[in-house]
Amino acid sequence: MKQLFLILIALTASAGFSQNSLSDLLNKYNKKNIAYISVQELTMPKTNAVILDARETNEFNTSHIKNAIHVGYNHFNIESIQTLIPDKTTPIVVYCSIGIRSETIAHKLKKQGYAHVSNLYGGIFEWKKNDFPVYDSEEKLTDEVHVFSKEWGKWLTKGKQVY
Incomplete structure (x- = not known):
């Protein structure tokens, strides 16, 4: 009985530390x-933005949003963006797995003077959850999404998890 009581306390305590929703998670980590x-x-036709993928190469190669440009996170290079997108009024949408790393990259772009930068809410996980297509390194449709880690994988509710 004492063991069961201790297990219930541990489960209750860990539930208090876990995030209950994507919104809670983003509120915890994003500024x-x-x-x-x-x-x-x-996806609306009027949204004519350059899409930047702020995940690592293996994540991007597993799947990405069509026409997204891989910019990475750990080795992000603002100078390459300034060459690629010289017009700082160009609408830009940055995404990652769920929207945390992409906020960091988007903020770096804003600090460099890019005026219209957005963070894709829920990232590629939300994209896939809403049944929008993702493409592999050969630009073929895929159901696979790199989930970064088992911890983050719980947020991918549709598609096949890849580590």
């Missing part, structure tokens, strides 16, 4: 210094 754009908004 809210970049506006979000929803996956639905991004």
